[in-house]
Amino acid sequence: MMFLWTWMSRFAVAVGLLVSALAQLCTPEYGYEGYAYIVNDQSDLDAIAANCTTVNGTIIMSANYTGGFNLSNIRNITENIQWFQANRSDVRPQTTSIYLPDLKYLGGTLDMPGIPTLTSLIAPKLATVGWSLSIDYVQEVDLRSLVDLEYLSITGNVSSLRLDSLRQVRESILICNKVSCNSKISPNGSLDLYLPALQSAGNMDLEGRFSSFDTPNLTNITGLGALYYSIKLLTSGGSAINISFPELKYIPGGAVDFEGNIGSLSIPDISNMSALFTVDAYDRLDINLPFQEAAYITLTGNITSVRLPNLTSIEQFTVNSDADIDCKSLEQTITTATNKSEPLVICSTSWTSSGSHFSLHLHLGAKVAFGVFIGIFVEFAMS
Numbered sequence: 001m002m003f004l005w006t007w008m009s010r011f012a013v014a015v016g017l018l019v020s021a022l023a024q025l026c027t028p029e030y031g032y033e034g035y036a037y038i039v040n041d042q043s044d045l046d047a048i049a050a051n052c053t054t055v056n057g058t059i060i061m062s063a064n065y066t067g068g069f070n071l072s073n074i075r076n077i078t079e080n081i082q083w084f085q086a087n088r089s090d091v092r093p094q095t096t097s098i099y100l101p102d103l104k105y106l107g108g109t110l111d112m113p114g115i116p117t118l119t120s121l122i123a124p125k126l127a128t129v130g131w132s133l134s135i136d137y138v139q140e141v142d143l144r145s146l147v148d149l150e151y152l153s154i155t156g157n158v159s160s161l162r163l164d165s166l167r168q169v170r171e172s173i174l175i176c177n178k179v180s181c182n183s184k185i186s187p188n189g190s191l192d193l194y195l196p197a198l199q200s201a202g203n204m205d206l207e208g209r210f211s212s213f214d215t216p217n218l219t220n221i222t223g224l225g226a227l228y229y230s231i232k233l234l235t236s237g238g239s240a241i242n243i244s245f246p247e248l249k250y251i252p253g254g255a256v257d258f259e260g261n262i263g264s265l266s267i268p269d270i271s272n273m274s275a276l277f278t279v280d281a282y283d284r285l286d287i288n289l290p291f292q293e294a295a296y297i298t299l300t301g302n303i304t305s306v307r308l309p310n311l312t313s314i315e316q317f318t319v320n321s322d323a324d325i326d327c328k329s330l331e332q333t334i335t336t337a338t339n340k341s342e343p344l345v346i347c348s349t350s351w352t353s354s355g356s357h358f359s360l361h362l363h364l365g366a367k368v369a370f371g372v373f374i375g376i377f378v379e380f381a382m383s
């Protein structure tokens, strides 16, 4: 049977549903946007849901879409879900939420940029996205079944994020709980960033205000993808969180950058840090990393101590600390550990001793008996 009706969109796309009672596969008519249903409101979605379980094509939200977008019954969309952006005007959908309760498979892309009214994306059964998923302005995202895709980008005042099953993002993963990822303004709320199943990512950029961070199964950063960083993690405006990559074994070159309210930093299994490695600590932070070989390490902010007990080789080590760090001892121990005479260390501190704060916290390759001695001396002097 062939049902034909006219969609009263600006683009007046005539859409047909070719209905087979058994397969319930619907192929939209070919139009200006390819094989696509253009939907103007919920009733258009209900019409698709009434007769289809598979959409062999794309669903496009028109620019004047308003309210909730609730697409039940559809399990398979072979191409994309997007909104109509070809006509660059100021008109944007006023969509409030996207709810895909039955969708398991999306062959192409879910692309929903630039809709400030959007608050949620809920697709609890969506397991596979063929290419990418990109959404901004959202506060709640439930993709608990999503296993793998090429690109994942989620931006907004995100306060609730479920990616329970996400195992692999072959290229880039970008999660920003700020309205704009470049913005300095984090939301008032904070986000628990929990990626329990993630094993491999091309590269990752995670920015905002996080109340916790956990990637217990992340093993590989492969270096594929469009981001400059191999890993960038920025958390600001909240309390200091512990950052740990307990299983991470492989990071290619590129850059690894940690910034913000960090309480501790642990990367126990990386012995060759060939990336540019930078830390900018807003809270007092003790650095203890097991790198044997490193390229360029730059530590700034409230760095209170540095341990690199396994270090044998490094290109350049730069410390610019706001805290009470002992540069002389640092230079000495790095030089001893790497057995090199040329200066590899640039160290400075803007901290001025108030007298009661004097301490020495440097323990690198070769243990410094001198440090122990100073510690005893300070205890003695203050008692």
Ligand SMILES: *[C@@H]1O[C@H](CO)[C@@H](O)[C@H](O)[C@H]1NC(C)=O
Binding pocket: 007, 008, 009, 010, 011, 040, 041, 062, 064, 065, 066
């Ligand atoms: C969207 O615009 C089209 C025409 O441009 C109109 O027919 C349709 O009713 C509009 N939809 C809504 C929800 O306003």
Ligand SMILES: *[C@@H]1O[C@H](CO)[C@@H](O)[C@H](O)[C@H]1NC(C)=O
Binding pocket: 003, 017, 019, 047, 048, 050, 051
């Ligand atoms: C859906 O299919 C049923 C039975 O085939 C038909 O009666 C109904 O009109 C169809 N609805 C739409 C919106 O096409």
Ligand SMILES: *[C@@H]1O[C@H](CO)[C@@H](O)[C@H](O)[C@H]1NC(C)=O
Binding pocket: 025, 027, 035, 056, 057
């Ligand atoms: C799906 O749509 C394509 C056009 O994009 C068409 O060639 C193909 O025959 C359709 N598949 C089925 C099963 O109808």
Ligand SMILES: *[C@@H]1O[C@H](CO)[C@@H](O)[C@H](O)[C@H]1NC(C)=O
Binding pocket: 068, 070, 071, 072, 099
């Ligand atoms: C979505 O649509 C389904 C089917 O019409 C309905 O049962 C459900 O309550 C709707 N959910 C929301 C959140 O609107």
Ligand SMILES: *[C@@H]1O[C@H](CO)[C@@H](O)[C@H](O)[C@H]1NC(C)=O
Binding pocket: 025, 054, 056, 076, 077, 078, 105
């Ligand atoms: C989705 O539907 C298309 C077209 O019928 C089919 O080729 C494909 O295998 C389906 N995908 C899944 C995961 O069911």
Ligand SMILES: *[C@@H]1O[C@H](CO)[C@@H](O)[C@H](O)[C@H]1NC(C)=O
Binding pocket: 010, 087, 088, 089
């Ligand atoms: C694009 O939008 C402009 C301004 O809203 C309008 O004048 C023009 O007709 C639109 N073009 C198409 C192809 O819809």
Ligand SMILES: *[C@@H]1O[C@H](CO)[C@@H](O)[C@H](O)[C@H]1NC(C)=O
Binding pocket: 137, 157, 179, 185, 186, 187, 188, 189
């Ligand atoms: C996001 O959070 C910031 C800071 O709390 C707030 O100024 C902004 O209005 C929020 N934006 C949205 C879209 O909720």
Ligand SMILES: *[C@@H]1O[C@H](CO)[C@@H](O)[C@H](O)[C@H]1NC(C)=O
Binding pocket: 188
């Ligand atoms: C964010 O916090 C500031 C200062 O505490 C407050 O003025 C503002 O209203 C808050 N904004 C939101 C969206 O909660």
Ligand SMILES: *[C@@H]1O[C@H](CO)[C@@H](O)[C@H](O)[C@H]1NC(C)=O
Binding pocket: 164, 196, 197, 198, 216, 217
């Ligand atoms: C993490 O990996 C371990 C072993 O590799 C596995 O047993 C566990 O289920 C994984 N956790 C999740 C949440 O996938």
Ligand SMILES: *[C@@H]1O[C@H](CO)[C@@H](O)[C@H](O)[C@H]1NC(C)=O
Binding pocket: 199, 200, 219, 220, 250
């Ligand atoms: C991790 O990378 C190594 C070396 O490139 C590769 O052998 C391994 O298969 C990768 N593992 C995963 C889970 O991607």
Ligand SMILES: *[C@@H]1O[C@H](CO)[C@@H](O)[C@H](O)[C@H]1NC(C)=O
Binding pocket: 268, 269, 270, 271, 290, 291, 292, 309, 310
């Ligand atoms: C660092 O050295 C300790 C003690 O020698 C060793 O157990 C550990 O495996 C080393 N870690 C790395 C990442 O090389």
Ligand SMILES: *[C@@H]1O[C@H](CO)[C@@H](O)[C@H](O)[C@H]1NC(C)=O
Binding pocket: 281, 282, 283, 284, 301, 302, 322
């Ligand atoms: C370092 O920490 C102190 C408090 O311990 C704080 O006052 C100062 O602003 C911090 N410095 C930076 C660069 O965040």
